[in-house]
Amino acid sequence: MIIIVMGVSGSGKTTIGKLLADSLEWEFSDADTFHSPENVEKMRRGIPLSEDDRMPWLQDLHTAIKHWLQENKNVVLACSALKNSYRQFLVVDSERIKLVYLKGSYELIQMRLQERSNHYMSEKLLDSQFYTLEEPVDTLRMDVAQPPQIIVQNIRTALEI
Template sequence: MIIIVMGVSGSGKTTIGKLLADSLSWEFSDADTFHSSENTDKMRRGIPLSEADRIPWLQDLQTAINHWLQESKNVVLACSALKDSYRQFLVLDSERIKLVYLKGSYELIQKRLQERSNHYMGEKLLNSQFYTLEEPLDTISIDVAQPPQIIVQNIRTALEI
């Protein structure tokens, strides 16, 4: 099974994804590592990615997901997956791929990004993240205002794992 932990930058995808993977003894992967250096540089400078910038990234993610499925690996993937079209592109097998949406208020996420110093996605791109976000309607939605351990337990309960 693959669990895609999605949401805007600062919602806790990596933190929650790692904790969830550890609690399940699964692999963890971060979609940020699939970005080209050009994409990372753009985001570091506060420039939102274009659709053309995202296509190779999404293709690389889809290849990785297909590989994990073929090998029957259990993986937690932290991935923004902000648009429905991105999620449809990545979720090819709804039986073996589950989406978990980390949802938080603009104010909470903004505060988290202001406190973050070691990541290329800063507060400058928050408006574009929320503008781009198409909230999923048919997935597990988790409130990120809760402590990380509670969030992980809520995810496990919702997925019955």
């Protein structure tokens, strides 16, 4: 099974994803590591990515997901997956891939990003993240205002894992 933990930058995808993977003794992967150096530099400068920038990144993620499924790996993937079209491209097997949407208010996410250091995604890109976000429907939603351990437990309970 693959669990994609999605949401805007600062929603806690990596934190929740790592905690969830650890609690399940599964592999963890962060979609940020699939970005090209050019994309990272663009985001570091506060420039939102274009669709052309994102396509190779999405293609690499798609390939990784198919590989994990072929190997029957259990993986938690932290990935923004902000648009419905991105999610449809990544969810190649709806039986074995589950989406978890980390939902938070603009104000809470902004506060988190202001406290963040050593990450290329700054609060300068927050507006573009919320603008791009197409909230998923029929997806497990978690309120990011809750403590991470509670979120992880709620995910495990809801997915019965």
